Each structure stands twice: as structure tokens, then as C-alpha cells.
Amino acid sequence: MGLKWHVAAAAGDWLGHALQCVARAERAALAARGEFHIVLAGGSTPRALYAALAGAPHDWSRWQVWFGDERCLPPDDPARNSVMAQQALLARVAIPASAVHVIAAELGAGIGARRYARELAGVDMFDLVLLGLGEDGHTASLFPGHDWGEHADAPAALAVHDAPKPPPARVSLSAWRLARARNVLFLVAGRDKRDAVARWQRGERLPVTAIRAPDSAWGGDIEVLLDTDACPTGATT
Numbered sequence: 083m084g085l086k087w088h089v090a091a092a093a094g095d096w097l098g099h100a101l102q103c104v105a106r107a108e109r110a111a112l113a114a115r116g117e118f119h120i121v122l123a124g125g126s127t128p129r130a131l132y133a134a135l136a137g138a139p140h141d142w143s144r145w146q147v148w149f150g151d152e153r154c155l156p157p158d159d160p161a162r163n164s165v166m167a168q169q170a171l172l173a174r175v176a177i178p179a180s181a182v183h184v185i186a187a188e189l190g191a192g193i194g195a196r197r198y199a200r201e202l203a204g205v206d207m208f209d210l211v212l213l214g215l216g217e218d219g220h221t222a223s224l225f226p227g228h229d230w231g232e233h234a235d236a237p238a239a240l241a242v243h244d245a246p247k248p249p250p251a252r253v254s255l256s257a258w259r260l261a262r263a264r265n266v267l268f269l270v271a272g273r274d275k276r277d278a279v280a281r282w283q284r285g286e287r288l289p290v291t292a293i294r295a296p297d298s299a300w301g302g303d304i305e306v307l308l309d310t311d312a313c314p315t316g317a318t319t
């Protein structure tokens with residue numbers, strides 16, 4: 083799994099490139115297996131992509147939607163990643179409810195993680211995993227100083243407590259489970275991510291660097307899509 087950096091020069095390029103990545107992964111998945119397993123990222127950055135996806139024709143009946151992480155909040159709490167995805171995309175397209183696999187994080191981090199790991203047991207490789215980048219280098223709900231679940235003997239989903247980004251209790255797919263994918267796309271935008279990108283490019287050990295296949299047999303490419311604001315000055319990309 084090689085790491086590719088893509089800097090979107092003009093404003094519209096960031097969204098255009100992200101849409102192309104989704105369409106390419108979807109096309110390959112449907113041609114090969116007849117269904118498309120996508121993992122949605124949380125936070126605010128992906129919202130524009132989800133809204134743009136909702137406005138384009140896709141074979142929604144063959145999508146299977148997973149979540150990279152979820153906050154331990156009530157199911158309809160506006161701060162939930164599932165609620166953001168529901169509003170921006172899922173409520174606007176004809177994906178069967180049975181194909182939207184929401185993390186039951188409202189049950190608590192431990193129960194939610196165990197249930198999701200069981201649900202994932204029957205899923206091999208994801209076709210596309212979307213992820214964000216936090217200012218401290220976190221991704222999904224894998225935070226510095228916490229267990230990232232890098233090795234395949236770790237659970238597929240982790241219970242996260244005292245997360246530095248509220249709320250403290252969360253459920254996150256583990257690093258190895260997120261990396262068990264044919265394609266991984268990090269969606270990064272804004273000046274506040276510049277420092278984390280610079281640390282990443284310097285090779286610092288961060289949660290984002292734990293997203294990598296343990297061997298080439300596992301996955302395709304990892305791509306990091308940056309807008310110019312997120313690019314460190316004199317970036318190596």
C-alpha cells in the first residue's frame with residue numbers, strides 16, 4: 083500500500099478529485115463483486131463530498147455503508163457522525179436502510195465496539211475507506227497515546243475512552259481494519275491541518291501512519307487529498 087499525496091490547486095479540484103476517487107472505487111467494486119463497501123469518515127470535512135455524491139447518479143442499491151468511527155451520543159444527536167452522513171447523503175439517496183451499518187455507540191463504547199466487530203466479521207476488504215485528519219494527527223477515533231489496534235490480533239472495532247476531542251467516549255475501527263481496504267482516501271482541508279500534515283510528511287509516528295497494510299497482499303493505495311490551505315509551506319508533495 084503506497085502513500086500518494088494529491089494537492090488540489092483550485093477550489094473545485096478538491097471535491098472533483100474526491101468524487102473521481104469514489105466513482106473509480108465504486109466502478110471497480112461493482113464490476114468485480116457486484117457491491118460496493120464504503121466506510122464513511124466523520125467530522126465536518128467530508129460533508130461537502132457527501133452532499134455532492136447525493137447529487138450524482140450512483141447504483142445506490144449496491145452500496146454497503148460503514149462508519150470509521152462514532153461518538154457515544156444518542157442516535158439522533160446532531161454531533162453524531164451518522165447524523166451528519168444521514169443529512170448530507172443517506173437521507174437523499176436510495177440506499178436500503180439494511181445497507182447502512184450504523185455503529186450503536188449510544189450503547190456505550192464497549193458494547194458498541196463489540197457489536198460492530200461482530201457485524202464486520204463477515205466483511206473482507208472494504209472497497210473504499212474515507213478518513214479525516216485531526217490537528218494532532220488522529221484519524222477516525224484513533225488518538226495519540228491511545229491503542230490504535232495496528233495488529234490483526236486486535237479487535238476490528240475499539241472502545242475509546244477519554245478521547246481528547248469531545249465526546250470522550252467513542253467507537254473506532256482499529257487501524258488494521260481500516261487498512262484492510264482496496265483504497266483509502268484521506269480528506270484533508272484547511273489551514274488548521276497544516277501542522278499535522280507537516281509532521282506526517284516528516285515521518286513522525288502518528289495515528290494516521292498506523293493506517294497501512296501489513297503486507298502488499300492486503301490493499302491498494304492510500305491517497306491523501308489536500309487543499310492548498312492544508313499544505314505546509316514548501317511541501318514535499
Ligand code: 6PG
Nearest residue numbers: 124125126127214215216221222
Ligand atoms: C470525528 C472524526 C475525526 C475527524 C477529524 C477531522 O469523529 O471527529 O472521525 O477523526 O475526521 O477530527 O475532523 P474535521 O473534518 O471536522 O476537521
